[in-house]
Amino acid sequence: MRIKHFLFTAALALFAVTANAQLDVVRFSIQDGISDANLKAGIEKSTSRLLSALNATVISGKSKIKLEKEDESLFTKDGRRCLDEMWASSAMMCPVSQVTEKGISMQNGTVQVRNVPITLLAADEDNCEQELVLCFNEKGQIDNIMIALEEHRYLDVINAQISVKDFHRRQAIIDFVENFRTAYNRKDIEYINNVFSDNALIITGKVVKIDKKRQDLTSQSLNNEQIQYQKSTKEEYINNLKRCFKNNSYINLIFDEIEVMRHPKRDDIFGVTLKQHWNSSNYSDVGYLFLMINFEDEMNPSIQVRTWQPDKYNGKPLPRDEVFSLDMFSI
Amino acid sequence: MCLHFTASLVFDRMMKRLRYILIIALLASSVPMHAQIELKTPERVVRMLESMPVSDIPQSGQFKCPDLSGTIVFYTEARDGVTVQLGARIFSDGIRNAYDPVIISFVERLWVELLLRKTTESQASLLKEYGVRIVLGGYPLGSGSFGRLSQALDVINSLSSLSITTGGSEIDMFMRDKTGTTLHIYIPSSRDLLFPYDKKEHEEWLINDLTQTKLQYKQTVPELTDVKTAANGLLVTGGECYMIDSLRNDVFLDKDRRVLWNPMSYPEESMRNILMSAADARHLTGIVLDITPHTYNRDIKKFRIPLNLFMGYVQQQGYRFFTGDVGRDGNRSQCLLTMYHPVYNYLHILSVSFTPDQLEATGERVIKADLSTFIPQHNIKNLFQEK
Numbered sequence: 001m002r003i004k005h006f007l008f009t010a011a012l013a014l015f016a017v018t019a020n021a022q023l024d025v026v027r028f029s030i031q032d033g034i035s036d037a038n039l040k041a042g043i044e045k046s047t048s049r050l051l052s053a054l055n056a057t058v059i060s061g062k063s064k065i066k067l068e069k070e071d072e073s074l075f076t077k078d079g080r081r082c083l084d085e086m087w088a089s090s091a092m093m094c095p096v097s098q099v100t101e102k103g104i105s106m107q108n109g110t111v112q113v114r115n116v117p118i119t120l121l122a123a124d125e126d127n128c129e130q131e132l133v134l135c136f137n138e139k140g141q142i143d144n145i146m147i148a149l150e151e152h153r154y155l156d157v158i159n160a161q162i163s164v165k166d167f168h169r170r171q172a173i174i175d176f177v178e179n180f181r182t183a184y185n186r187k188d189i190e191y192i193n194n195v196f197s198d199n200a201l202i203i204t205g206k207v208v209k210i211d212k213k214r215q216d217l218t219s220q221s222l223n224n225e226q227i228q229y230q231k232s233t234k235e236e237y238i239n240n241l242k243r244c245f246k247n248n249s250y251i252n253l254i255f256d257e258i259e260v261m262r263h264p265k266r267d268d269i270f271g272v273t274l275k276q277h278w279n280s281s282n283y284s285d286v287g288y289l290f291l292m293i294n295f296e297d298e299m300n301p302s303i304q305v306r307t308w309q310p311d312k313y314n315g316k317p318l319p320r321d322e323v324f325s326l327d328m329f330s331i
Numbered sequence: 332m333c334l335h336f337t338a339s340l341v342f343d344r345m346m347k348r349l350r351y352i353l354i355i356a357l358l359a360s361s362v363p364m365h366a367q368i369e370l371k372t373p374e375r376v377v378r379m380l381e382s383m384p385v386s387d388i389p390q391s392g393q394f395k396c397p398d399l400s401g402t403i404v405f406y407t408e409a410r411d412g413v414t415v416q417l418g419a420r421i422f423s424d425g426i427r428n429a430y431d432p433v434i435i436s437f438v439e440r441l442w443v444e445l446l447l448r449k450t451t452e453s454q455a456s457l458l459k460e461y462g463v464r465i466v467l468g469g470y471p472l473g474s475g476s477f478g479r480l481s482q483a484l485d486v487i488n489s490l491s492s493l494s495i496t497t498g499g500s501e502i503d504m505f506m507r508d509k510t511g512t513t514l515h516i517y518i519p520s521s522r523d524l525l526f527p528y529d530k531k532e533h534e535e536w537l538i539n540d541l542t543q544t545k546l547q548y549k550q551t552v553p554e555l556t557d558v559k560t561a562a563n564g565l566l567v568t569g570g571e572c573y574m575i576d577s578l579r580n581d582v583f584l585d586k587d588r589r590v591l592w593n594p595m596s597y598p599e600e601s602m603r604n605i606l607m608s609a610a611d612a613r614h615l616t617g618i619v620l621d622i623t624p625h626t627y628n629r630d631i632k633k634f635r636i637p638l639n640l641f642m643g644y645v646q647q648q649g650y651r652f653f654t655g656d657v658g659r660d661g662n663r664s665q666c667l668l669t670m671y672h673p674v675y676n677y678l679h680i681l682s683v684s685f686t687p688d689q690l691e692a693t694g695e696r697v698i699k700a701d702l703s704t705f706i707p708q709h710n711i712k713n714l715f716q717e718k
Contacts, residue, residue: 058475061470061475061476062468062475062476063467063468063469063470063475063476063477063512064468064511087468087469088466088468088469088505088513088515089466089469089515090466090469090471091468091469091470091474091475092469121469121470121471121474121475122464122466122469122470122471122515123464124459124462124464161576162574162575162576162577162715163575163577164575164577164578164655164656164657164667165657165658166715167574167575167578167655167667167714168657168667168680168682170714170715171669171678171680171703171706171714172625172703174706174707174708174711174714175625175703175706178530178705178706178707179530179627182529182530182531182627183627185529186374186529186531191627250378252460254460254462254710255710256710256712257710257712258710258711258712258713258714259712259713259716260711260713260714260715260716261716261717274710277460279460284460299625
């Protein structure tokens with residue numbers, strides 16, 4: 001269970017018990033957009049009850065949404081079914097106690113309310129904070145509930161100008177990167193040794209704590225970490241890797257968010273940036289991996305640059321413009 | 332053949348590993364095969380077998396492991412004499428027959444790995460590593476009312492409905508029991524996760540399968556409901572593309588709306604009609620692919636396979652086909668066939684290089700080809716990044 005969720009749930013439960021405060025209660029109000037006072041009041045009531053019921057159910061840990069009997073009439077049949085289906089996908093709660101939003105009147109007399117913050121307990125860390133879209137009928141009953149999903153993270157846009165040859169080459173890069181990943185999981189040091197150029201540049205970032213005595217009071221509380229970079233030779237890197245393979249019975253590298261860029265002047269040089277999840281018997285971490293790959297010999301591509309950076313420091317994600325990419329290296 | 336193992340001693344473990352090894356001598360076929368591949372039990376399955384606290388594990392068959400779980404039956408499956416699966420039998424035979432066996436086997440293999448972990452926390456940690464979410468009544472394992480993995484099994488044991496949704500970045504296995512309790516298992520659509528094989532192992536099985544296949548090419552005549560005129564003036568049907576505009580599922584037609592076959596005037600289009608399975612089977616007769624495999628295992632050498640058998644094999648694998656022109660060098664053309672698996676999210680790419688004469692002639696003629704396999708597509712954020 002994610003720590004964030006756990007702490008939030010625990011905090012809610014603790015407050016509910018110790019302070020006798022009903023922290024599960026959420027008040028929803030409409031700022032503007034609806035002139036009909038009865039409809040506005042109905043939507044405010046339905047939404048407040050819904051969000052409060054979600055929080056109360058999460059606090060109780062129950063697997064089905066707990067609605068007061070009189071609250072059932074706040075939903076249409078479709079709206080109730082929709083809520084149950086969403087809950088089956090993930091328990092959810094509203095992380096704030098007061099929500100104010102606009103009502104959007106639709107042409108058919110129905111109303112939409114968007115941007116209602118919600119935390120999905122079953123989603124992964126990157127996707128747990130979402131926003132609900134609630135649809136109401138003309139009586140103010142909840143008729144539909146949706147999650148306003150962000151743009152699909154995969155590239156769906158059709159690239160009209162890319163040639164089949166270029167596509168093939170870039171897929172060959174993905175193939176090479178997958179083989180490279182497979183070699184780590186197989187602890188195939190010979191394969192890794194073969195794909196690194198003898199004079200490869202290898203840079204590894206490490207988060208270090210800054211000596212607090214040397215900082216002023218303001219910066220002490222904010223930024224007490226920085227990334228230090230260490231350069232190593234291929235021989236040093238391979239020797240370290242051999243030790244690592246020996247000390248871990250199990251290694252499972254996962255590559256995600258792969259981006260491929262071709263050098264603007266050299267058709268056979270590519271830069272690959274990706275998110276690496278390192279899982280092993282003794283250690284796990286997440287960081288950004290950058291590889292500069294020379295495809296001059298297509299059957300035997302070689303890695304000329306490898307960098308690794310932690311994905312976070314000072315409690316924040318590494319800024320995108322600090323992640324190594326092809327344009328940071330001159331050839 | 333049934334092999335038995337004794338655990339606990341290091342020597343025995345080594346022996347266990349060795350016993351899974353089987354060298355497949357490739358059978359003689361109509362064309363010379365140069366690839367000799369050593370097929371082994373996937374490393375992942377070997378690790379699981381070594382972790383099982385039980386001594387007698389059949390190479391293929393059922394066994395019990397009371398220390399791990401008093402009621403669940405475990406099983407192994409073998410392929411070509413090699414153990415390739417270790418699972419917990421949590422689904423009925425009816426479900427196993429009705430749904431994608433790769434997904435069912437994955438969940439049953441995952442269940443063993445979860446059972447091998449003692450605490451809910453370490454089970455949740457494994458799920459996080461794999462990107463899998465098991466959600467009972469809206470809660471992921473280890474939160475809300477979902478405190479123990481066995482609660483999920485209770486739902487599976489009294490199922491009233493099950494559906495598996497595929498085609499997106501995640502597979503959603505949705506179950507409901509007779510009391511209305513819901514269970515979702517969300518699995519990333521990733522070949523690497525769903526199959527027990529890593530890329531090297533999977534490639535070896537694929538090449539082995541290709542060199543032994545007897546499946547014959549079957550022509551699929553396209554429906555002519557949406558015929559358009561392409562830039563070169565030819566009629567085409569299809570119209571979908573993969574990632575780029577010039578990689579398409581088009582089938583080319585002649586002016587009479589029959590599948591085009593005119594290698595001398597339209598060599599690329601004629602070849603692409605073969606690769607889209609639209610050409611008449613007689614046009615493939617005698618064409619042999621001389622394939623250079625681009626695989627992890629550099630020891631896999633070139634091999635030859637009749638185009639008829641290659642297409643017959645890939646037609647049966649659930650791929651979506653897209654073809655494109657790479658270009659011409661003199662009268663030599665190069666075309667690409669991409670075979671995309673929409674559930675397991677990977678690509679095979681076959682690149683063929685040929686002359687019009689080779690398509691037009693009769694008798695045996697050899698066409699050079701390059702084959703890249705199991706290229707993952709699930710983890711690509713941007714293949715064409717520009718600054």
